[in-house]
Amino acid sequence: MTPIVLDGGDRRCVLLLLELRRLTTTVPSGALIRLIASDPAAPLDLPAWCHLTGHAYLGPVPGEHPTYAVQVADVTALTDPQSPWRPAPTGP
Template sequence: MNGPAPPAETALTVDGTGLPCVTLRLRLRQATDGAAPGTVVHVIATDPAAPPDLPAWCHLTGHLYLGPVSGTDRPVCALRLAPDACPTRSDAPWQRVEPAAEPGHFRP
């Protein structure tokens, strides 16, 4: 989505004010772990790397990036949690959790 996301749908807010994107993604993953699919998350992100990073994280996980939220006094982006999102590592949310290899199969 290219337009601003509606602020009224917010069910969860993750405040990443002053955090670098790496730390923000750790906080975002922790905050959304166990949240219901369809939940709209507003992410307050002051790191200049956040505008390209959050859509990339959504693409990686399968969540829907809704875009910047207008009418806020801080930079806020919105996303909607997907029901079939790919899990990410708790210590490295920029990496997907890969399923275990089947017995007898080698994974490099």
Template sequence: MTGTEPPGLTVDGTGLRCVALLLQLRKAIAGLPPGTVVHVIATDPAAPLDLPAWCHLIGHSYLGPLPEPGPLAYALRIGGEARPVDASRPWHLAP
């Protein structure tokens, strides 16, 4: 299965910097079952680097950029063993 399968959720982070995007993404995916595919729309130029790194840190699978709706869309799959992050700093694991 790839990120091109229909998403269970699409998160629109248009105009958000990656920190705000990750906070919004974390809130949006809370409680989703493992295996759910999430499409993320992100205009921040750092998103292609930050999203895979965040997924690796948290325990989700980064599936890569999507051909549609355009070059600013990415896919990830919710992991079964997701690790909790600090509430105010989504790029740090919770203590």
């Protein structure tokens, strides 16, 4: 399967997580995503977000730019659409 590339450029990890969350809801489970992210927080935030959601963090990918691999899980924990680093609100 060819990886889907999400080029985060120099955007902060907060914005990248918003984009990554949106992308993971539109691709099939098992899809590989390569996230290009120059934010120094990415190596910490991405594994934490994957742990929270259930997606598989596959680690850094060698290349010209800092790139990280994520595999989309078939069953995931929902996160808040506006704050994807937090679990989705529960209740009414």
